[in-house]
Amino acid sequence: xxxxxxxxxxxxxxxxxxxxxxxxxxxxxxxxxxxxxxxxxxxxxxxxxxxxxxxxxxxxxxxxxxx
Numbered sequence: 001x002x003x004x005x006x007x008x009x010x011x012x013x014x015x016x017x018x019x020x021x022x023x024x025x026x027x028x029x030x031x032x033x034x035x036x037x038x039x040x041x042x043x044x045x046x047x048x049x050x051x052x053x054x055x056x057x058x059x060x061x062x063x064x065x066x067x
Contacts, residue, residue: 004034014055021054057067 007021022028032043035057041064051057 005031013052014053014058016054017052018054018057019052021064035061 005021005027007047012021018028018031025059028048030044032045032048035041036043037041041061043064047060051060
């Protein structure tokens with residue numbers, strides 16, 4: 001995430017809001033695609049709309065990978 005979206009690694013925590021990292025709707029779409037490909041899961045736009053923090057993303061990915 002830090003290299004793809006040019007965010008310094010030390011600035012991201014579990015509580016970091018996605019809107020701080022993903023600055024526009026194209027970033028959100030790209031983020032969903034990249035995470036889906038990396039973890040071999042499908043993440044819908046609707047699911048992405050429900051997450052607001054990095055911790056939320058981790059929870060979503062955890063549930064997807066475990067399924």
